[in-house]
Amino acid sequence: MQLPRTLTAALAAVVLTLAGCGGGENSQESTSSQLVLGNNGDVLTWDPAEMKEGAVIHYAEAVYDPLLRKTAESKIEGNLASEYEYNDDLTELTLKLREGVTFSDGATFDGEAVKVNIEARKEGAGSASEAARVIERVEVVDASTVRLHLSEPSPGLLAGLATYLGYMASPQALAAGNLATTPVGSGPYLLDAGASEKGVSYRFTARDGYWNREAFPFATVVIRPYEEFTARYNALATGQIQFMYGTSDMVPKAKSDGLTVKTVPGEWQGIILQDRAGKESAALGDVRVRQAVNHALDRKAILDTHYGGFGQVSTQTFNPASEAWVPELNERYPYDPAKARELLAAAGYGSGFKIKISFSEGFMSPLVPIVTQYLGDVGITVEQVPVNGFANGGLETLKGQPAFMLSFSTNIPAWTDVLNKLTPTSLWNNFQYTDDTVTRLLKEIPAAQGDEQAALYKELNTHLVEQAWFAPIVTQENVYLFRSDIDVTMQQAQLMPSLRFFAPNN
Incomplete structure (x- = not known):
């Protein structure tokens, strides 16, 4: 997930122990026996039935x-x-x-x-x-x-x-x-409630008799939530944490600070145009308006500047390695302000219109003004609606908005993305929109296999792009930064590598 990109950190020392790192921790253990992760945010619940996909997976994997x-x-x-x-x-x-x-x-x-x-x-x-x-x-x-x-x-x-x-x-x-408040699982670690402080730091200790101990070599795991990226980078550079999800603009600084940088194709970022029936925003009910939004965005310029080239321009919301990906769809909406204005005029909005676009404050803040400018250039006036982080009720606010900007994971198999965003009951389809083509394909895809299923996925993806259900900008390279005392194996199609892929770097 993307957040502000201002960095002020500097490397405090070459070799550090993790004693006195704050958050209730004063461990004297060596860095080879303790893993300290900087997380994107707090854990809202320990109940797997209520957990939402994303960086919260590390909290879940520790205990379940x-x-x-x-x-x-x-x-x-x-x-x-x-x-x-x-x-x-x-x-x-x-x-x-x-x-x-x-x-x-x-x-x-x-x-x-x-x-x-x-x-x-x-x-x-x-x-x-x-x-x-x-x-x-x-x-x-x-x-x-x-x-x-x-x-x-x-x-x-x-x-x-x-x-x-x-x-x-x-x-x-x-x-x-x-x-919800007291996790009890069969996982590799136990939550040490006495050494944890909500919203600050969570400490987990290895569980005696765990059946797969060799897959989880650390004696303790500490997860520290930082919703603000600069604070998280500062913690990494000074040894308070060992790992974080980063941003592309951090890479030069991270390398100069002696940190390890790895990337993997991951999330798409852009706009979910969820009010496709025009319930709250009549304009979005017209496919020509949604297509105009797509033509208004100069994806290549945004990729080169905002993302530093870490990714690829994209008009689609599936993983590039999934069976749904259609490379030529990325050419469907070239940057064409004149075409965008022509489509708006044909839809009856030649004088433009206003639209509310919400976003998680801090989380997407740097990208929102860029999108606002591009849309404004073709006559679409964006009313920015910043909302609290998800830990403070922001998710509920997003649900009622006609459009919102977030960073979304892409998955393998592609059906996971279908369930997340495309069904009438999906978490990110709050207006419960569908159409006859999507309804048909969502019935046909599960009953097919192999090449037939892949062809149906591609048909679905093509339809979504043509109907402009979304306005993606890029499929970005997820950037991970970590200290030299650990090693992390990159994992395809998951926001955070699973805890099994962390090991001491001996």
């Missing part, structure tokens, strides 16, 4: 194991479910569970635990709920075997079971109803 897991290339493999198999028509998924696993409160991980967790996800309002919607019934075949009965095939189900849908919490904690 998923049923499946993603490799660095976003392939799916076993985890708590050591084996999985679909039936022939892809409407039943059988999971063979790992035996001998317990939750941190001593409860046994078994088929009944999986059943109550998945049923809880179906009732939640987080990222897992959309992936869980297709699960009609959870059958406990025996203590180590569970069968998921689906209403229809779901290409994103395995990826869901590797993240929020698959995070397993103690059935006892679920029954007690206090999971």
Whole structure:
């Protein structure tokens, strides 16, 4: 996620320990036994059913194991479910569970635990709920075997079971109803509440007897939330944290400060034009207006200046490595202010119109005035509506706005993006808009496989671009900065590399 780009940091020392780093920590442990992460924001809830996709994944992974897991290339493999198999028509998924696993409160991980967790996800309002919607019934075949009965095939189900849908919490904690404030999972770490301070620092200690300890080599993990990028960089440069999600303009400074820089194709940034039916903004109900917005943006200039060339211009919202990607679609909306004004005139807005565009304050602040200027040049007057960060109710404010700007993850498989943004119940489709073509394709894609499915994905992507559901600007390179005492394996199609991909740099 992008935030302000002003940097004032300097490297305080070449070799630092993490003692006295603030936030309630005074650890005397060496840096090889402690991992300290700078996070994009605070954790709002510990309940996997309510968690929203994004940087919060590090908090979740510390305390919860998923049923499946993603490799660095976003392939799916076993985890708590050591084996999985679909039936022939892809409407039943059988999971063979790992035996001998317990939750941190001593409860046994078994088929009944999986059943109550998945049923809880179906009732939640987080990222897992959309992936869980297709699960009609959870059958406990025996203590180590569970069968998921689906209403229809779901290409994103395995990826869901590797993240929020698959995070397993103690059935006892679920029954007690206090999971939102007190996480109880089967994961590699325990939250040390006494050494943690909400909004400042969260400390996790390695859990005795954890079944996969070699995958998580640090004795302790500390996560410190910083919503402001400059503060996070200062913390990294002075050794208070070891890792952060960065921005492209930080790269020269980071390299001169001796930090490691890695990148991976990741998020798209731009505008979600969610009021496509014109309920709040009549103009957005006309596809010509939405197309005009796309023609008004000089994506190449924005990429070269604002993003420092870290990424590629894009008119599409899927991952470049996914089956939905169509390279030639990026040529659909060349920068053409005259064409934008022509489309506006044809739609009855030759004199222009006003539109509210909301954004998370601080989060997208540098990009908003750039977009405002380009739209203003063709007669679209932007009323900027800054909202609080998500930790302070900003998400609820965004839901009612006709358009908003955020940074959005792109996923493999592409169906995860479908569930996030394209269904009438998707988290980022708050006006519940759809059309006949999208409705048809969302039925046909899950029932297809291989080349046929890929062709349908491309048809869907092409339709979305032609109908201008969005106004993307770039698919950016996610930038990660970290200190030399750790190593991090980059992970495709996930905002933050999973904790399994962090290791001491010996």
